[in-house]
Amino acid sequence: xxxxxxxxxxxELAERTGVAPRxxxxxxxxxxxxxxxxxxxxxxxxxxxxxxxxxxxGLVRSGVxxxxxxxxxxxxGIEAPERAAxxxxxxxxxxxxxxxxxxxxxxxxxRSRDTIRRFLEQTEHGAVxxx
Numbered sequence: 001x002x003x004x005x006x007x008x009x010x011x012e013l014a015e016r017t018g019v020a021p022r023x024x025x026x027x028x029x030x031x032x033x034x035x036x037x038x039x040x041x042x043x044x045x046x047x048x049x050x051x052x053x054x055x056x057x058g059l060v061r062s063g064v065x066x067x068x069x070x071x072x073x074x075x076x077g078i079e080a081p082e083r084a085a086x087x088x089x090x091x092x093x094x095x096x097x098x099x100x101x102x103x104x105x106x107x108x109x110x111r112s113r114d115t116i117r118r119f120l121e122q123t124e125h126g127a128v129x130x131x
Contacts, residue, residue: 007044
């Protein structure tokens with residue numbers, strides 16, 4: 001995995017990303033991340049992997065099923081931009097359904113955010129919004 005970038009072990013990746021090592025191994029099993037291997041067999045990661053894990057974790061926390069995370073990352077051009085051109089009908093249908101679900105969740109979260117903001121602005125604690 002020598003990309004000219006210092007390598008780190010799974011514990012350091014977990015610390016940098018806030019994602020537990022067990023979950024990192026799961027992401028690897030699902031093909032969402034790929035670890036290099038040191039001569040002793042330990043998994044190794046680079047700064048690029050930190051960014052990838054943060055993106056994967058963000059998608060998962062947002063409610064995107066892991067089965068679609070890889071397709072989304074591929075569409076973003078993070079892993080293999082040519083895959084977007086060969087998207088099957090089944091994947092397209094899954095993505096369309098996920099898009100509709102995301103729009104619903106965004107609308108719900110936006111409504112909640114706006115309600116909380118309005119409430120806080122109308123209280124004596126409105127200043128906490130600036131911090």
